Amino acid sequence: MGKGWGLTLDSDPVTSNFFTNKSNSTTTVAGGSFLGLKQHHHHRDMFQFPVSLAGSRDNDRRGTSASSSPSDDTKIPIDEVDFFSDKKVRVVDDVKKESIEAPASDLDVNTGLLLLTAGSDQSTVDDGVSSDMEDKRAKNELAQLQDELKRMNAENQKLKDMLSHVSNNYSALHMHLVTLMQQQQQQPQRNRETQAIQESKPEEVTPLQILDLSRPSAAGAEAAETISHSSSEERTRSGTPPSNVEKRVNREESPESESWGQNCKVQKLSSGKPVDQSTEATMRKARVSVRARSEATMITDGCQWRKYGQKMAKGNPCPRAYYRCTMAVGCPVRKQVQRCADDRTILITTYEGNHNHPLPPAAMAMASTTAAAASMLLSGSMPSADGIMNPNLLARAILPCSSSMATISASAPFPTVTLDLTHSPNPLQFQRPAPPLTQFQVPFPGQPAPVSAPQLPQVFGQPLYNNNQSKFSGLQLSQETGSSQLGHQQQQHQALPQQPPTLADTVSAATAAITNDPNFTAALAAAISSIISGGTHPNSSNNNNNRQ
């Protein structure tokens, strides 16, 4: 991914370089011909380094492989060199040696031409070959060779300097980016941290009680399941239904991960690690809301849900339904479904939590999207709620082609990413070159979810609206497909290559693309920081917090 997403995702290769740490700063030394030397196989492609910075993924990969593992080193022994590891010195030395030694071996070629020129001059003067003339020729030859050698040395020195300069620049840039990243991540965290410390009372908490949505779901899932099981056993053992007081005690002693409200309690109970605590507190409250037109009572998103409650929400005549995921025992994912009060054809689905189980392919794309959105929202690329950054900036980063469809609210009770799929796309947005669909990887069946992305349910890819002019085009990036009436979720991944991509395909592809890169949030943060440093966004004054 990373291509076709404009500035934001162009940072992907940069991300690969800058944020996967260490050996990414590798580059390839080359340019034998450039040096005027015989081309050695291990000195190819001079200045691949800046190319790599510019975003060639292949270059990145090759550069990384050169120093990432010993085995790789054995495969590509000298071809690629890490200038920022010890090898750098070695290679530079090689170049140096090369400049001194190699010309000797190249003399035949160059000298031949030069001698021919020199000799021809003399031969026209004197046809007789005397030993003096031979000596003179030899001296001339030697002098020219020495000049050539000096020139090459100077050239190599220049190249070395250039290389060193580029290396230094890269290092500085790298450090700067890392620093920016850390600052962005730590600043809002510290604020919350301080607040959490002040509010929380020190009580014991087990690590299992801290479920970080930003982490791969496995750990949190296991934790959630463990907690859930233990609490279930406890309830079973108790036999009789607990009284209110007992129930209360039970909740406090075994804070089931399944309860949002209880989670808030866990967050207050936990005090061992302030950072984790504060992060968790925000993480758990992060939500992804999807607005879509649907006549159904609930959109099919590939997951199995069980309704566990319904309430009348204030200010909305339509009841709000509460669902929990039943695809796995103890899955903490919840969702709320409610019709919009203003337009009852709009169904608002709000997801929270991450699945602790594998998702069906149909549910992967949206899960990835919502997870990425939530992760980004909470990872530190999300500014604190004090309005340092326009949420729309982040929304644009999520969906650069649909800024009006994705809004992020940091001031809401829960940080919420809202994907509005009900609006017609801005025509101007379609003037941007649409990313080739092939760059998106729609998850295949059995393909694990992106490791870095907590999984959340998918809502795309189901019949949302019985209308060819599906309003679902809000997220469409490339074109409106008249024949793109959404089919069943299983069909969305079976689009024939020669057919125009369906909306579901496009959406799924886009959503998958968003999260294919484990470092998406980091890349996003970097992009944002660059945007900030480069000036304010044209719409930055339009602080459109989307509160529900």
Place this chain on the structure above:
DNA sequence: CGGATTTGACCTGCGC
């Protein structure tokens, strides 16, 4: 009969 849904009670956080 087992699983899903309904629905009233209960809990919790927040604002006044």
Place this chain on the structure above:
DNA sequence: GCGCAGGTCAAATCCG
């Protein structure tokens, strides 16, 4: 402290 609103629980009910 009280009331309100959001969220959850669990017994009752429904349904295949």
